[in-house]
Amino acid sequence: MSGGHTLAAFDTELEALRTAIDRMGELVERQVGLALDSLAGLDAEIAGEVLKGDAEIDRLEMEVEAMTVRLIALRQPMAKDLREIVAALKIASNLERMGDFARSVAKRAVTLSTLPVAPPVASLVRMGRMVQVMIGDMRRAYIEQDADLAAAVRDCDGEVDAAYTALFREFLTYMMESPAQITGCTHLLFAAKSIERIGDHATNVAENVSFLVKGRLPSDERRKEDHSSYAVAPPPEGT
Amino acid sequence: MSGGHTLAAFDTELEALRTAIDRMGELVERQVGLALDSLAGLDAEIAGEVLKGDAEIDRLEMEVEAMTVRLIALRQPMAKDLREIVAALKIASNLERMGDFARSVAKRAVTLSTLPVAPPVASLVRMGRMVQVMIGDMRRAYIEQDADLAAAVRDCDGEVDAAYTALFREFLTYMMESPAQITGCTHLLFAAKSIERIGDHATNVAENVSFLVKGRLPSDERRKEDHSSYAVAPPPEGT
Numbered sequence: 001m002s003g004g005h006t007l008a009a010f011d012t013e014l015e016a017l018r019t020a021i022d023r024m025g026e027l028v029e030r031q032v033g034l035a036l037d038s039l040a041g042l043d044a045e046i047a048g049e050v051l052k053g054d055a056e057i058d059r060l061e062m063e064v065e066a067m068t069v070r071l072i073a074l075r076q077p078m079a080k081d082l083r084e085i086v087a088a089l090k091i092a093s094n095l096e097r098m099g100d101f102a103r104s105v106a107k108r109a110v111t112l113s114t115l116p117v118a119p120p121v122a123s124l125v126r127m128g129r130m131v132q133v134m135i136g137d138m139r140r141a142y143i144e145q146d147a148d149l150a151a152a153v154r155d156c157d158g159e160v161d162a163a164y165t166a167l168f169r170e171f172l173t174y175m176m177e178s179p180a181q182i183t184g185c186t187h188l189l190f191a192a193k194s195i196e197r198i199g200d201h202a203t204n205v206a207e208n209v210s211f212l213v214k215g216r217l218p219s220d221e222r223r224k225e226d227h228s229s230y231a232v233a234p235p236p237e238g239t
Numbered sequence: 240m241s242g243g244h245t246l247a248a249f250d251t252e253l254e255a256l257r258t259a260i261d262r263m264g265e266l267v268e269r270q271v272g273l274a275l276d277s278l279a280g281l282d283a284e285i286a287g288e289v290l291k292g293d294a295e296i297d298r299l300e301m302e303v304e305a306m307t308v309r310l311i312a313l314r315q316p317m318a319k320d321l322r323e324i325v326a327a328l329k330i331a332s333n334l335e336r337m338g339d340f341a342r343s344v345a346k347r348a349v350t351l352s353t354l355p356v357a358p359p360v361a362s363l364v365r366m367g368r369m370v371q372v373m374i375g376d377m378r379r380a381y382i383e384q385d386a387d388l389a390a391a392v393r394d395c396d397g398e399v400d401a402a403y404t405a406l407f408r409e410f411l412t413y414m415m416e417s418p419a420q421i422t423g424c425t426h427l428l429f430a431a432k433s434i435e436r437i438g439d440h441a442t443n444v445a446e447n448v449s450f451l452v453k454g455r456l457p458s459d460e461r462r463k464e465d466h467s468s469y470a471v472a473p474p475p476e477g478t
Contacts, residue, residue: 069325076315086308093332107468115471175414175421182414182421183471186428190468193429229346229429232354232422 010075017067017088018143024060024095025139025205027053031102032135032198036128038109039121039191047113050106057099064092083215087208091142094201094208098135101194101201108191112184119184120174124192127163130156131199138202138209147213153206160199161226167192168228196226249314256306256327263299263334264378264444266292270341271374271437275367277348278360278430286352289345296338303331322454326447330381333440333447337374340433340440347430351423358423359413363431366402369395370438377441377448386452392445399438400465406431407467435465 031053038047068085071077077085105128112119134156141149171185171192270292277286307324310316316324344367351358373395380388410424410431 065325069321072311073317073321078312082308082312086304089328104468111469111471172422172425175425176418179415179418183411186411186414186425187468189425190428190432193432229343229426230350232350 010071010077010081013067013071013075014081014084017064017071017085020060020064020067021088021091021095022139022143024057024064024092025135025142027057027060028095028098028102029132029135029139031057031099032105032128032132035102035105035109036125036132038106039112039128040125042109042113042118042121044110044113047106047109050102054099054103057096061092061096064088080215084212087212091205091208094204098198098201101198104194105191108187108194111187115184117180117184119181119188121188123167123170124188124195127160127167127192128195130160130163131195131202134160134199134202138205141206141209145209145213147210150206150209150213154203157199157203160196164192164196164226165228165231168231172231193228249310249316249320252306252310252314253320253323256303256310256324259299259303259306260327260330260334261378261382263296263303263331264374264381266296266299267334267337267341268371268374268378270296270338271344271367271371274341274344274348275364275371275434277345278351278367279364281348281352281357281360283349283352286345286348289341293338293342296335300331300335303327319454323451326451330444330447333443337437337440340437343433344430347426347433350426354423356419356423358420358427360427362406362409363427363434366399366406366431367434369399369402370434370441373399373438373441377444380445380448384448384452386449389445389448389452393442396438396442399435403431403435403465404467404470407470411470432467 031050034046034050034053037043038050068089071085072082075081112121134153137149137153137156140146141153168189171189175182175185270289273285273289273292276282277289307328310324311321314320351360373392376388376392376395379385380392407428410428414421414424
C-alpha cells in the first residue's frame with residue numbers, strides 16, 4: 001500500500017498496525033454475530049460470552065493507539081503514510097464503538113430473556129443480519145483496499161436505516177396494542193438503535209477505506225434514511 | 240503547558256489548536272443548553288436552531304484534525320507535545336459526538352411538540368441540567384488544566400447514570416399506566432439516552448484532561464451506574 005517507502009522497519013510496523021486492525025474487525029464481526037444469536041434465541045448464556053469478549057477489542061484499540069503514536073514519533077511519516085496512520089486511529093475507534101454496541105445488544109438480550117412474555121425479535125434479528133453482512137464487506141474492503149466494496153457498504157447503510165425507521169413504528173404500534181409488551185419492546189427499540197449505530201460505524205470505516213484508496217472522501221452526500229426520531233404511531237383505540 | 244519548547248511557531252500552532260477546541264466546547268455547551276430548552280418548552284423553533292448549529296461543530300472538528308496532522312507532519316513533536324496533540328484529536332472527536340447527541344435531543348423535541356398529549360419532560364430536563372453543569376466544568380478543567388475539576392466531572396457522571404436508570408423505570412411505568420403516552424415516552428427515553436451519552440463524552444474529555452495534566456489516566460475504575468439495560472417495570476394490572 002505504501003509503495004516506494006525505503007525503510008523496511010517502517011513497513012513492518014505499518015503491517016503490524018494493519019494486522020491489529022484486522023484482528024479487531026474479526027472480533028467485532030464475531031461479537032455482533034453472537035449478540036444477534038443471543039437476541040434471536042433470548043439466550044443469556046451467549047449474551048454473557050459477548051459481555052466477556054468486549055475487553056479484548058478495547059485492549060486492541062489501546063494497542064493500535066500506542067502503535068500509531070510510536071510510529072509517528074519514531075518514523076515521522078509524511079503524506080500517504082501519515083494519512084494511513086490517522087485513518088488507522090479512526091478505524092480502530094469505530095471498531096471499538098461497534099464492540100460497545102454489540103455489548104449493549106447482549107445486555108438487552110439478557111433482560112429480554114427474563115421477561116414473562118416473549119418479545120417479537122424476528123424483524124430486528126433480520127435487520128441485524130443485514131448489518132452483519134456489511135461488517136464482512138467492510139473487513140474485506142479494508143484488507144483488499146477495495147473502494148467499490150467500500151461504496152457498497154455505504155449503500156447498504158441506507159437500507160438498514162430505512163429498516164430501522166420501519167421497525168421503530170412497528171414496535172410503537174405493538175406496544176399500544178399489547179401493554180404487556182411495553183418493557184420488552186422498549187428494550188428491543190434500544191437494541192435496534194444499537195444495531196443501526198453499528199451499521200453507521202461500519203459505514204464510517206468504509207469511508208475511511210475510500211479515503212485511503214482514493215485520497216479523498218466519497219463526494220456524494222451519504223444517504224440518511226433514519227427518520228425514526230420523527231416517527232409516531234396512532235394513539236390506541238379508546239384513549 | 241509545553242514548557243521549554245524552543246520553537247515559537249510550534250507554540251503558536253499549539254495555542255491555535257487549544258483555541259479551536261475551546262471554541263468547540265463553547266458551541267457544544269450552547270447546543271446542549273438549547274436542546275434542553277427545546278425539550279422543556281416543547282419548542283420546535285429552538286430545536287431548529289440546534290439542528291442548524293451542529294454544522295459549525297463538525298467543521299471545527301475537521302479543522303482540528305487538519306491542524307493536528309499538519310503539526311505532526313511539519314513539527315514532528317515528541318513526548319508531551321505529541322501526547323497533547325493526540326489528546327486534542329480525541330477531545331475534538333468527543334465534542335463532535337456531544338454535538339450530534341444535542342441534535343438528536345432536538346429532533347425528539349420536534350416530534351414531541353407535535354403530539355396530541357404533552358409528555359412528562361420535567362425530570363428529564365432536570366437530568367439534562369446536571370449534564371450541562373458537567374460540560375461547563377469540563378470546559379474549565381480543559382482551559383485551566385485542572386485535574387481536580389476533571390475528577391469532579393467524572394464523579395458527576397455516576398449521578399447522571401443513576402438518574403438515567405431511575406428515569407428509564409419511571410417512563411416504562413408511565414407508558415403502562417397511560418398508553419396514550421407510549422409514543423411520547425418512547426421519544427423521551429431516547430432523548431434521555433442521548434443526554435446520558437453526552438455526560439459520558441464529557442467524562443471522556445475530563446479523563447483526557449487528567450491524562451494531559453498527570454501523564455496517566457485516573458487509576459480508579461470509573462463509576463458505572465447506568466443499569467437501564469436491565470430495567471424492567473411490573474406488567475400493568477389486568478394483563
